[in-house]
């Protein structure tokens with residue numbers, strides 16, 4: 001008998017229970033166990049109907065992703081599903097938690113499905129660069145019609161039980177999965193309801209067979225944001241086979257598409273990202289079993305750009321916030337922006353109409369730091385000056401209850417110095433959110449010298465609770481993300497002095513898959529900030545300075561490296577900028593040359609990777625995958641390239657080290673000399689990934 005799947009009999013009902021923690025993924029053992037138990041239930045004359053259910057926190061959450069790329073082990077999932085669908089006795093999937101990917105495909109091969117009301121059902125394979133490979137693209141359209149099927153399969157987001165019920169994906173919402181499933185089977189048997197095999201039921205795809213535009217319109221809507229990705233398009237094609245081909249042929253074509261994607265570089269990168277994200281929440285050097293401190297109430301200092309966005313993230317997750325400002329006016333402004341923001345989302349249908357009011361009610365806006373009250377976590381998002389931060393943390397010491405975690409959202413400042421302003425440095429750390437903070441998923445958790453392990457765990461846990469992806473980093477200028485970005489910034493600026501134009505540099509970067517190039521990003525953030533800081537420090541950057549002197553501060557003035565039409569955020573190349581660059585170069589006696597796109601790409605990416613190597617060497621990041629997580633979720637690095645360190649491994653570290661050495665010489669820039677760690681790995685023919693494997697083994 002199987003270790004992970006059991007068959008019991010309750011009178012005439014056979015109960016097949018999968019029990020393979022943590023998420024009942026379809027490993028070879030689970031597939032084999034299901035097959036064995038279903039066969040036994042069919043063979044047992046006392047059993048008239050069957051329930052398939054799961055123990056633990058969830059129904060089957062999909063194929064076992066760790067098996068991909070390894071030699072396949074029998075039985076194959078399609079073989080198991082065919083046995084189930086062919087069963088002469090009714091099989092009911094009883095779902096709780098998440099029925100995802102192969103898990104939903106198992107449920108679709110059952111004759112009926114019921115679920116608890118909190119359950120979620122989906123085919124998220126595209127998010128791993130895949131398409132459903134066990135009949136999902138053929139059975140789901142037959143269950144819910146092609147429009148919703150395309151939305152779920154090409155978009156990858158799950159739906160809730162209520163929507164599943166409305167669209168015929170489940171028959172009933174039940175209280176408990178196993179008991180509800182059993183009761184449902186008894187009802188079927190009493191009513192002698194005929195089996196429903198989705199394979200044989202074309203009723204819901206008939207309309208799209210007659211009018212294919214129903215399908216193509218749905219695909220067009222769902223693939224709008226899929227630039228650069230292969231899987232959404234292949235997944236859409238597979239749904240098309242359900243409409244155009246007989247079931248068995250469609251199934252065969254789906255399988256071919258799946259096998260092609262499993263072997264693709266994109267899917268490898270996306271699967272890597274899935275595990276990198278989960279790995280990042282395991283904090284290096286924190287004793288196992290370290291528990292989070294309870295966090296029931298949060299106080300945020302500063303209702304500006306960041307404080308407001310952070311407050312929204314907490315309220316979105318239902319966590320009450322005290323939002324603190326220095327004056328009524330600033331407070332009113334901050335609260336107003338949040339309200340407008342939510343109302344705009346509600347107007348677009350992104351959140352329910354009553355959500356803005358409900359969420360605003362969770363935010364208590366007040367003036368004066370003495371109101372931090374009983375907060376369990378304080379996040380400071382005031383002006384970026386050490387003196388101001390230290391003053392604020394000094395006061396926090398006085399007003400905040402003992403044991404609360406004290407976090408700073410600083411982008412660059414030294415958390416050790418900030419911690420010195422309090423008598424409880426063990427409670428101080430960084431929680432560096434990214435703008436817009438209610439949207440961007442990354443939270444760099446900055447570990448200072450004295451930060452206590454349970455304070456770190458608290459920050460990482462609460463970050464996940466508000467749907468952020470935490471990555472723990474050490475103290476240094478700019479932490480991981482901005483420190484690497486600064487290297488790209490230096491090169492993009494230098495490229496203008498050599499003859500490249502902003503639009504050429506940005507085009508190379510966006511073609512690579514980043515959402516924006518460095519110059520468009522500068523225009524968005526505002527060029528005056530850097531200009532003022534350069535002036536303070538007595539630094540010159542002739543082109544950027546000239547732009548600011550001409551009043552070109554970026555989007556906010558309608559002109560920067562680009563020009564912007566009124567009300568538009570679309571950057572338009574501006575001949576005036578070209579002229580200004582030419583004049584500056586002439587004045588400085590610089591010679592222009594033609595800079596190739598290949599060179600631009602190398603000079604944008606390789607210096608960042610070089611900095612990543614330094615970051616690893618200094619222990620600022622514990623694992624290369626943590627750096628990748630920072631870039632995936634903080635800067636929109638294209639998921640199908642896995643992250644800068646993963647991508648570097650695929651390019652080859654020797655090549656990167658050689659090119660850096662070349663550019664160091666060619667452009668007379670010692671800063672570009674390959675870092676010792678990069679040089680060493682390159683010489684040994686190794687990858688960054690080999691470091692992670694070595695640290696795991698140790």
Ligand code: 3HC
Pocket residue numbers: 022023025058061062063064065066077098100101102103105124125128130131132133134136275278279
């Ligand atoms: N295979 C292998 N391991 C998996 C897994 C899977 N499908 N899903 C989750 N895990 C592991 C995670 O790596 C993690 O391991 P760790 O504790 O060692 O880090 C553990 O299970 C718990 O996962 P989470 O931390 O993500 O737990 P949550 O409770 O936050 O989320 C979940 C649970 C919603 C199920 C989430 O894990 C998830 O989205 N999983 C992936 C689902 C998915 O993509 N399924 C489709 C797979 S492809 C497929 O099915 C192909 C088919 O069509 C043939």
Ligand code: NAI
Pocket residue numbers: 301302303304305306307324325326330369380381382383384385388392409410411412432433434435
């Ligand atoms: P902001 O200027 O928009 O907001 C700062 C707010 O803090 C202002 O409303 C101000 O009135 C308030 N404030 C000042 N002193 C205060 C005090 N003692 N108590 C309560 N409130 C006080 O600035 P922004 O952009 O929100 O930045 C805040 C912090 O977040 C900075 O440390 C910044 O470096 C960091 N950060 C900024 C990002 C960005 O893109 N803007 C990204 C990530 C971090």
